[in-house]
Amino acid sequence: MGGRGRAPVRLVRRAAADVTRRDWLAAPYVVGLTALVVLPAGLAGYLAFTDYYGFTAPEWAGLDNLGRALDDGQFWLALGNAALLALLVVPVRLALATGCALLLHRRRRGASLARVSAYLPSVIPDAAWALLWLWLLNPLYGPIALAARAVGFGSLGLLTEPWPTRLGIAAMLGLQLGESFVVALAARNLIPDRYYEMAAVEGARPWYTVRRLSLALMAPLLALLAVRDVILMLQVSFVPVLLVTDGGPRYATLTSPLDIYREAFLYGDLGYASALSLLLLVLTGLVVGLQLLLARRLRWI
Amino acid sequence: MTVAVEHVRCVYARRRADPLVALDGVSLAVDDGELVVVVGPSGSGKTTLLRAVAGLEPLASGRVRIGGRDVTGEPPASRRVAMVFQEYALLPHLSVFENVAFGLRARGVPADEVARAVNDAAQLLDIAGLVDRRPAELSGGQRQRVALARAMVRHPAVFLLDEPLSSLDTELRLRARAETRALQRRLGVATVYVTHDQHEAMALADRVVVLRDGRVEQEGAPADLYAEPANAFVARFLAALPMNLVPAAQVGQRGEHVVGVRPERIRLAPRDGRLTGRVIAVEPAGDDAVVHVLVGALRLLVKTSWAGRPATDDGVALTWEDADEHRFASFDGPRLT
16 A cells, blocks of 8 residues: 555545634534535435325335426426526516616716615515516506506506516516626626726727626626526526416416426425426526536636 | 826815815926826826826816817817826736727727737737737736737827836836837827836936926926926935935035935045034945935935945045035925025
């Protein structure tokens, strides 16, 4: 054995010493993460390969659940809806957040009020926001429908027709741009003033400056925001569709999280729901991986 | 083209404090092809002056003319100025080529013309091999050249340089200084060059403008400023070693004035001088030594040969020629005669 065996031992010992020195500071987070995320996720990962209804012990079922998921039209429909929603919401939210950040980054009269109003929709609890939009989108007495009727558009089909409802939900989600806005604002404020002065001396027009300077230098953070929003849209677009549309009309807004929620808590098929969660996790990971690859290829990050 | 700054006043409004007057009636004229160095201690307003010429700083009053045309209130883009910023302000996400091309592209110059102009500038500044790199992959000296290339590629009427060499190490700074000077001569463009380094000012300038607290203390050719400083501040500021100032009474002269002698013009003797004192420090300076002499409560500097240096704690006498004497009204006052 000689030296070959001892080096790893020394490495392990050094790593252990490092842990004792500073990494204890991460302990509360690690404990919380383990107890509240890693263990339940592991358990769900196990349940995905069982038949489990909550009344009797889970029974090993192998790949049956996954096989069933591949043939489950409703799951793929829900995934398609979630992807559609992401496709609508992510660009809108990113554009709004970036636009607000570029307009409101300077300390001007009224800027702080405007910043608060941009952030407000994200502070309101999801349920309250959903109830507000339930009223806004109401096809009979909601202000949008009333306004449309007043100018002769008739009923817009809000909450009754698939596409108007999808757009309504997308608007509702797209306007929750608080966190994206704050990150975009920080990204904008990280750009030194002297770059803008240079651009001014070099004769760059405003739009050229925004494109070549602001957006180009904010791109890495904006790319990460887009990735985050895609994850959010695929995984947690749940409260609004549950409270406002309940997946309707005609499954138009049934998203993956809602579908999984129904499998688990409406039909009690916890094993199958776990399998769907696992599948969703893997698919989301693939999409995010593709996004990061693209961003790197474009030298954004 | 010429630059004329006329009685310019710049004021920064500050919260809960008096407004700060950064420039207080500054005038400055730069001839075509001339290199004027604005020098002063930090906070003297020299960068503000440069920014005022560029149009980056609003004026409280006064005018700026470029090539005879009044450009006061015009945006920077229409002034035909190019600026080399402190730390250069190269865009980190763009290649050297795109950095140099930035202004041309912003003005919609056709791509083949951009390529030709950028390549010419890169040739001239010896950065042709670096055009595909990003600023992070360049050394300090290379960055400085890229910044210069970006400034000259548009053929501006005026160069404005804000401490362009301050982030380079000594050896590189000497070389870059000579190269910058040669480039400016070759292009023949009116240039305002800001620095806090009086060596740089003396070495580069056709004319030096000394600024303090937002006012011009003196302007003129470097040699003239050295030979006849207009006041005690310039005498102390614009020299390798600050001028020694001694109250008249202490050297046996009548009057309330102050006598100034440059350290390099004082001779040390064991005894029989105009002043006597004790050596408190001896600093090596190449072939020379800078000797700190305590005369009463005054600390005077004497430059002497390293071989002829006294030892610390020696008693020494200081003497000089009458012709090397300057007279000022006070320690901070104007020149007399």
